[in-house]
Amino acid sequence: MVKKTEKGLYIKPIRSGTTIDHLPAGTALKVLKIVGKAENAITVAIRVPSRKLGVKDLVFVENKTLNEEQLAKIALIAPNATVNIIENNEVKQKIHLQTPKEVHGILECINPNCITNKENIPSKFYINEQGMAKCHYCERIMTREEYSVRIRV
Amino acid sequence: MLKGSGRKNFSFSLTDVVSISDFGRADIEAVLEKAAAMERMPREKKLKLLRGRAVASLFFEPSTRTRLSFETAIQNLGASVIGFADANVSSVKKGETLSDTIRVVSGYADIIIMRHYIEGAARLASEVSNKPIINAGDGANQHPTQTLLDLYTIKKAFGRIDGLTIGLLGDLKYGRTVHSLAQALSLFDNIKLAFIAPDELAMPQHIKERIAHKVSFEEHAELSSVLSELDVLYVTRIQKERFADPAEYERLKDRYVVDRKALQGAKETLKVMHPLPRVNELSYDVDSTKHALYFEQARNGVPVREALLVLLKDVRKW
């Protein structure tokens, strides 16, 4: 992944940290929010050419690995993204993103009349194979597009 | 199997009645079987079933019909009722959280029936109460006892639910009653559903996806194109409050009027159902026909609710 990017020269490879590649165009800024807390250098590329996707976004975070919750959030937005952990200019680990089947306290319900938006209780959603999220409480169903902008960060 | 020998004693696996999505076929059959037993049982015997028990009836949103049906069931079983018919006159208005109200009431009551204007309220209540919760409607979300009484009504009228062709007519987009009913019917065998609605009020995609592999369905714009095949026609009201644009409501509200004339060409045995109250979509001239099943349907609310109370009376979740 790093090599390919080197050839393309859209984004400078990182020595160590995490690369998040093959993000659908338009999702980089959401991923950036999830990665958050910029004590680290972060490089973002938006709408760069991609053989796989036509155009894609990229986010490189230097000197940082992501925790489970951050990975789960990225999986919600971009289940087919490629996440690699880089050490000394090499891919040390490829992380397989998996859309969680159930998420707690991460998504906000789209339904303003949902009990989770009225009382202080953690939200709970079930994600099906098509990537639709169903609220455990009000049973409303959100598309990926709808819940991508409702991730608590 | 001979009629009448088909009692299988289905077991009821739920600790709360919150959503029809929680029900398996066996749970539904257990309720229908128990409701039939309630109807057969002598009054004096029924009065002993919940004697000495207290049932809470918490109507955070008023609904006279549903409340009377539940409270009749409670009294028929010899239990006492505590609660309120309108949250405006209760202490709930003073800002107590729902969780706290439910925790307190679960200390007094053996079963809690609740209706709330917030979606998901009943699910939350079921998580904080160690006594069973019966959802009598949570906003636009669920009203499972309506679905159960609908199924009971069909079963009683036809002796079965499997194999029937059932038309759902009216507001299929926003109507929670028809969503839940379609979902519940998909648990039965060889059901054919006909969704009869204008494009603007068509059955939502997510409901169709959920039932697609379990049941066959067709969509129709006109009742006449499917009427002759139907065993049941379930008519629903088009609700004004669902429309952002009043002009759209005016345009659609009388889109379907089910009257004697509209029912010409139906099977002799066709049954017309409606959750009531009705407006113009179901004409009074149908009332005296052999098709009308909706008053019977409303009456069936009582034995079905009695059945649920009996099935849940000894549940303690922790």
Ligand SMILES: [Zn+2]
């Ligand atoms: Zn919700």
